[in-house]
Amino acid sequence: MATQVVQNQSLKNTYSAFTQFWENVKAIAGPYWYPTKAGERAFSDVIRVWGMLILLILLIITLVGVNVFNSFVQRYLLDLMIKDKDLPKFLDALLLYGGVLVLATLLVGFTKSLRKQIALDWYHWLNNHILSKYLSNRAYYKINFKSDIDNPDQRLSQEIEPIASNALSFSATILEKVLEITIFLIILWSISSQVAVILVAYTIVGNLIAVYLTQELNKINQEELESKADYTYCLTHVRNHAESVAFFRGEKQESSIINRRFSNLIKNAKRKIDWERNKEIFNRGYQAVIQILPFIVFGPLNIKGEIDFGELSQAALSCNLFAMALAELINEFGTSGRFSSYVERLSEFSDALEEVTKQPENVSSIKTIEENHLAFENVTLQTPNYEQVIVEDLSLDVRPGEGLLIVGPSGRGKSSLLRAIAGLWNAGTGRLVRPPLEEVLFLPQRPYIILGTLREQLLYPNTNRQMTDAELKEVLQQVNLQNLLSRVDGFDTEVPWENILSIGEQQRLAFARLLVTHPSFTILDEATSALDLENEGRLYQQLQDTKTTFISVGHRESLFDYHQWVLELSQDSSWQLVTVQNYRNQKAVVTIPSTNPQREIDDSSQDKSLIKAEISTIEGFSHKEMNELTYYSITTIRSKASKGEFITNRDGVTYRYDKDPNVLKWVRV
Structure with a gap:
C-alpha cells in the first residue's frame, strides 16, 4: 500500500513538473508566436515568422518524402543489378538516384538554414523583450533586493539564445524523425508485419529506459548551469575588485574561493560524464539490435528465395534509418533537460522582473x-x-x-x-x-x-x-x-x-x-x-x-x-x-584657558575684562594671511568677516573673525 502511495505521489510530481514546464514555455513563447497584448509585436512580423515556420514544416515533409522515395529507388537499383541485369534501365535509375540525393542534400541545407534563421529572429526579439523588462522601471536595481534571483547578467547573456535554438531544433527534429519512424514502419509492415510489431514494442521499452536515464541528466544539467554561473561570477568579482584584492594581498583567499566553486563545477561534470556514458552505451546497443534485426529475420527468407535481395536491402535500410531517427529522437529528449532548465530560469527571471516593478499591495508608500x-x-x-x-x-x-x-x-x-x-x-x-x-x-x-x-x-x-x-x-x-x-x-x-x-x-x-x-x-x-x-x-x-x-x-x-x-x-x-x-x-566650543579653574567670577565687568585679555593672547591671522590659507579672495574674506561668517582653511580648520578692537583677527574655533 505504501509503495502505491509513493508511486501515485511520484506521478503527481511528474505531472505537476510537466504542467509547470508547459506554462513556462507558453509564458516565454506566447508573446512572440501568439501576441495578445497591444504593442507586443507588429502584425507584419507575426505573419512573416509564421510564414517562415510553415515553409520550414513543408521543407521537412518534403525531405522525409525524398528520403523515403530514395529507399524505393535504391531497392529498384539492386533488383536491376542482381535479378534483371538491364544496363540501360540501371543507368537511368542511377541517374534518378543521384538526382534525388542532390535534391535531398539541398533540402537539408535549406532546412537547417531556415531553422537557424527563425531561431535567430526569435532570440533577437526575446533578448530585447527581456532586456526591456530589465531596464524599465529600474527593475535592474530592484532585482538586487530579491535574493532568490542569482546572476541576472548570465541569464541575459548566456541563457536566452539556447532557448530559441533548442526549441526550434527540438521541434524540427521531432517532426522530422516522427515522420521518418512512421513511414519506415509502414514500409517494414508492407514487407513483414511481424518485424514492424517487434520494432514498435522494442521502441516503447527503449523510450521508457531513455526517459529514466534523462531524468537524472536533467537535474545534473540544472546544477551545471548554476555551478557555471557561480564560477563565472566569482571570476568577474575578482576582476571588478582587482585593486582592493591587490591592496589586501588577498590572492590566497580569492584562490581558495575560486577553487572551491571550480571544484563544484568539476564534481558536477564528473557526474554528468558517468550518466552520459550510460546513456551512450544504451543508445549504441539500442541501435545495434535494430540494425541486426532485419538480417536475422529476412536473411533466411532471402536464402530460401521467398523474398528478393531488393526487399531485403530496403528492409535493412528502413530498419537502419528507423534506428538513426529513433536515436536522434532520444538524443533530443536527452538534451531537452538542459532546455527545460533554461526555460525555468528565464521564466523565473521574467516573473521576478515583473514582480519587483509592481507596487506592493496593502502597504503604504511615499x-x-x-x-x-x-x-x-x-x-x-x-x-x-x-x-x-x-x-x-x-x-x-x-x-x-x-x-x-x-x-x-x-x-x-x-x-x-x-x-x-x-x-x-x-x-x-x-x-x-x-x-x-x-x-x-x-x-x-x-x-x-x-x-x-x-x-x-x-x-x-x-x-x-x-x-x-x-x-x-x-x-x-x-x-x-x-x-x-x-x-x-x-x-x-x-x-x-x-x-x-x-x-x-x-x-x-x-x-x-x-x-x-x-x-x-x-x-x-x-x-x-x-x-x-x-x-x-x-x-x-x-x-x-x-x-x-x-x-x-x-x-x-x-x-x-x-x-x-x-x-x-x-x-x-x-x-x-x-x-x-x-x-x-x-x-563650536571655544575653550578659554584659566590660571585658576576653581575660581568663580561673580562680577560681570570683571568677567568681560578677563575674557578680552585672554582672547588678545589667542593666535590669529590677518585677512591677507587667511587669503593664503584658503581659496577665497581678500574681498570675500573681508565680506565674511563683516557678516560674522566662518571660514575653513585648506586643512579643514574653521576660523571666525573676532571684531574686538583688541583682537581684529581670524581666530580658530
Missing part, C-alpha cells in the same frame, strides 16, 4: 509630486522591506538656488534620502515634491564610468548632445583634468577608464558632466570625498556659479562654506533643520 522645487512633507522613510524607519515625519523645503547639506552618523540614512528623491525607495508615508528626474543630476561617491569614449563619458547621460572639442576642452580645464587628453588619442578614444583614472579623477569627471549638463537640481553623495580641499573648493565654487539647487551628503567641515542649510539626522530617526551658521554655533 506619494511623489513633480514641481519646480524640492520638498519633504511629513515624510517617514523606511527601508524597502519596511523593517526599519530611517527618518520620521521629515518636513523641509529647498528653494531654487539654495544648498542643503545632509549630515549625521554613518548608517543613519543620508544616502537613503537621496534614493527617495531619485524614486528608488518609496516605502513609508508622506509626500515628496521634486522636479522631473530629467532635470536632476546625481553624483555618487563612486562615479559611474560608462563603457565608451571620452566624449561619451563627458556627455553622459545625454550622449546625443552636440559639443565641439574646444568646448569639451574648456570643461576639462574647469575641473582640472586638462592633462587627461595627453594620456589618450582624443575625445573619441575608448579605453578602460576605470583602470586608468583614479577615484579623484573620476569624481572630477563626474563634475565635468555637471558643467556640461547644467541641471536645475544636483544631488551629491560625498561626491568630493576623494579630492583635496583645493579641488573641492574649486568645484563647489563652480557649482554655485551655475545657480543650480543642490543637496549634498558629506562629513567635511569645508562643505559648510557652500551651503545655506544643514539637515542633521540622528540615531533615533529624529532630525533637525538649521542654517549653516546656527549649526556651526551649536557645534
Whole structure:
C-alpha cells in the first residue's frame, strides 16, 4: 500500500513538473508566436515568422518524402543489378538516384538554414523583450533586493539564445524523425508485419529506459548551469575588485574561493560524464539490435528465395534509418533537460522582473509630486522591506538656488534620502515634491564610468548632445583634468577608464558632466570625498556659479562654506533643520584657558575684562594671511568677516573673525 502511495505521489510530481514546464514555455513563447497584448509585436512580423515556420514544416515533409522515395529507388537499383541485369534501365535509375540525393542534400541545407534563421529572429526579439523588462522601471536595481534571483547578467547573456535554438531544433527534429519512424514502419509492415510489431514494442521499452536515464541528466544539467554561473561570477568579482584584492594581498583567499566553486563545477561534470556514458552505451546497443534485426529475420527468407535481395536491402535500410531517427529522437529528449532548465530560469527571471516593478499591495508608500522645487512633507522613510524607519515625519523645503547639506552618523540614512528623491525607495508615508528626474543630476561617491569614449563619458547621460572639442576642452580645464587628453588619442578614444583614472579623477569627471549638463537640481553623495580641499573648493565654487539647487551628503567641515542649510539626522530617526551658521554655533566650543579653574567670577565687568585679555593672547591671522590659507579672495574674506561668517582653511580648520578692537583677527574655533 505504501509503495502505491509513493508511486501515485511520484506521478503527481511528474505531472505537476510537466504542467509547470508547459506554462513556462507558453509564458516565454506566447508573446512572440501568439501576441495578445497591444504593442507586443507588429502584425507584419507575426505573419512573416509564421510564414517562415510553415515553409520550414513543408521543407521537412518534403525531405522525409525524398528520403523515403530514395529507399524505393535504391531497392529498384539492386533488383536491376542482381535479378534483371538491364544496363540501360540501371543507368537511368542511377541517374534518378543521384538526382534525388542532390535534391535531398539541398533540402537539408535549406532546412537547417531556415531553422537557424527563425531561431535567430526569435532570440533577437526575446533578448530585447527581456532586456526591456530589465531596464524599465529600474527593475535592474530592484532585482538586487530579491535574493532568490542569482546572476541576472548570465541569464541575459548566456541563457536566452539556447532557448530559441533548442526549441526550434527540438521541434524540427521531432517532426522530422516522427515522420521518418512512421513511414519506415509502414514500409517494414508492407514487407513483414511481424518485424514492424517487434520494432514498435522494442521502441516503447527503449523510450521508457531513455526517459529514466534523462531524468537524472536533467537535474545534473540544472546544477551545471548554476555551478557555471557561480564560477563565472566569482571570476568577474575578482576582476571588478582587482585593486582592493591587490591592496589586501588577498590572492590566497580569492584562490581558495575560486577553487572551491571550480571544484563544484568539476564534481558536477564528473557526474554528468558517468550518466552520459550510460546513456551512450544504451543508445549504441539500442541501435545495434535494430540494425541486426532485419538480417536475422529476412536473411533466411532471402536464402530460401521467398523474398528478393531488393526487399531485403530496403528492409535493412528502413530498419537502419528507423534506428538513426529513433536515436536522434532520444538524443533530443536527452538534451531537452538542459532546455527545460533554461526555460525555468528565464521564466523565473521574467516573473521576478515583473514582480519587483509592481507596487506592493496593502502597504503604504511615499506619494511623489513633480514641481519646480524640492520638498519633504511629513515624510517617514523606511527601508524597502519596511523593517526599519530611517527618518520620521521629515518636513523641509529647498528653494531654487539654495544648498542643503545632509549630515549625521554613518548608517543613519543620508544616502537613503537621496534614493527617495531619485524614486528608488518609496516605502513609508508622506509626500515628496521634486522636479522631473530629467532635470536632476546625481553624483555618487563612486562615479559611474560608462563603457565608451571620452566624449561619451563627458556627455553622459545625454550622449546625443552636440559639443565641439574646444568646448569639451574648456570643461576639462574647469575641473582640472586638462592633462587627461595627453594620456589618450582624443575625445573619441575608448579605453578602460576605470583602470586608468583614479577615484579623484573620476569624481572630477563626474563634475565635468555637471558643467556640461547644467541641471536645475544636483544631488551629491560625498561626491568630493576623494579630492583635496583645493579641488573641492574649486568645484563647489563652480557649482554655485551655475545657480543650480543642490543637496549634498558629506562629513567635511569645508562643505559648510557652500551651503545655506544643514539637515542633521540622528540615531533615533529624529532630525533637525538649521542654517549653516546656527549649526556651526551649536557645534563650536571655544575653550578659554584659566590660571585658576576653581575660581568663580561673580562680577560681570570683571568677567568681560578677563575674557578680552585672554582672547588678545589667542593666535590669529590677518585677512591677507587667511587669503593664503584658503581659496577665497581678500574681498570675500573681508565680506565674511563683516557678516560674522566662518571660514575653513585648506586643512579643514574653521576660523571666525573676532571684531574686538583688541583682537581684529581670524581666530580658530
